[in-house]
Amino acid sequence: MVVLEEVLPALFLVDIHHFGQPGLGGAYILQDEGEAALFDAGTSLAKDRILEAMDALGIKRAQVRWLFLTHVHLDHAGGAGVLLPELPNAKVVVHPRGAKHLADPTKLVASTKNAVGERFRFYGEAVPIPENRIYSAQDREIFQLGKLRVQAIDSPGHAPHHLCFFVPERGWLFTGDAVGLYIKGRLLPTTVPPSFDLEASLATLDRLAALNPQKLLFTHFGPGEPTLIEGYRKLLLSWVERVRRHLDKPEEEAVSAVLAEIQAEGFPVGPGVSGDWSMSVRGVLQYLRRREAG
Ligand SMILES: [Zn+2]
Numbered sequence: 210m211v212v213l214e215e216v217l218p219a220l221f222l223v224d225i226h227h228f229g230q231p232g233l234g235g236a237y238i239l240q241d242e243g244e245a246a247l248f249d250a251g252t253s254l255a256k257d258r259i260l261e262a263m264d265a266l267g268i269k270r271a272q273v274r275w276l277f278l279t280h281v282h283l284d285h286a287g288g289a290g291v292l293l294p295e296l297p298n299a300k301v302v303v304h305p306r307g308a309k310h311l312a313d314p315t316k317l318v319a320s321t322k323n324a325v326g327e328r329f330r331f332y333g334e335a336v337p338i339p340e341n342r343i344y345s346a347q348d349r350e351i352f353q354l355g356k357l358r359v360q361a362i363d364s365p366g367h368a369p370h371h372l373c374f375f376v377p378e379r380g381w382l383f384t385g386d387a388v389g390l391y392i393k394g395r396l397l398p399t400t401v402p403p404s405f406d407l408e409a410s411l412a413t414l415d416r417l418a419a420l421n422p423q424k425l426l427f428t429h430f431g432p433g434e435p436t437l438i439e440g441y442r443k444l445l446l447s448w449v450e451r452v453r454r455h456l457d458k459p460e461e462e463a464v465s466a467v468l469a470e471i472q473a474e475g476f477p478v479g480p481g482v483s484g485d486w487s488m489s490v491r492g493v494l495q496y497l498r499r500r501e502a503g
Pocket residue numbers: 282284285385386428429
């Protein structure tokens with residue numbers, strides 16, 4: 210049974226059961242005037258859930274016009290390669306810096322294996338996408354979906370190839386990972402290797418706030434209020450400071466020390482999220498060391 214929720218009018222969230230668990234990862238389906246779009250596509254393991262959701266909504270495969278990918282990390286983009294053969298009229302919209310990784314995912318897969326370790330089995334496969342189905346979006350470029358416009362917003366920080374997507378008619382902002390994770394009502398950092406960059410993230414939060422969004426739509430997981438943008442700024446600053454205090458330790462020791470700290474403070478560090486926390490500590494350590502190295 211596919212888990213499908215209408216989170217806002219004509220906007221549906223498909224739970225892709227990332228890491229085999231509910232409530233951690235999703236893909237959005239938006240319809241207008243007989244056209245449909247996906248916002249993020251999960252991993253390749255999400256394919257059947259997404260297609261089932263479209264069937265349940267009565268959306269024909271040929272109606273899907275866009276696959277908007279916030280970035281090329283496999284939990285957002287991995288599903289695109291296996292979905293495209295089913296969606297004859299869809300184009301994949303991606304950041305110019307991500308496009309080559311969709312056409313040839315070799316490096317992306319290697320980098321994911323390196324970052325996620327034993328959890329790689331949850332990331333599925335990455336099928337190369339034909340170049341004529343990939344569209345590199347410029348910052349502020351507008352895409353038409355029925356009568357709605359969808360605007361690509363360059364939003365580096367979590368990754369240099371990150372876009373958010375804004376629907377100005379509704380004030381909806383699809384945040385990908387640019388505003389962190391929002392799991393069970395709690396904002397959590399996502400500062401993963403290899404490219405997390407604090408300054409870029411903070412500048413992105415300014416750009417997103419300036420759009421004056423009415424609703425944020427997190428891939429991880431679900432809708433949230435726009436005040437979370439400011440909340441994430443504070444969280445990021447304190448998170449990077451926390452990791453910085455362990456910068457002189459070997460990486461594994463630093464990861465354990467930070468995890469012990471946040472567990473003692475009541476943050477959820479159980480199965481399903483401890484891997485995310487570890488990755489986010491590593492991403493900050495690598496960022497701080499890059500900065501030290503100048
Ligand atoms: Zn993600």
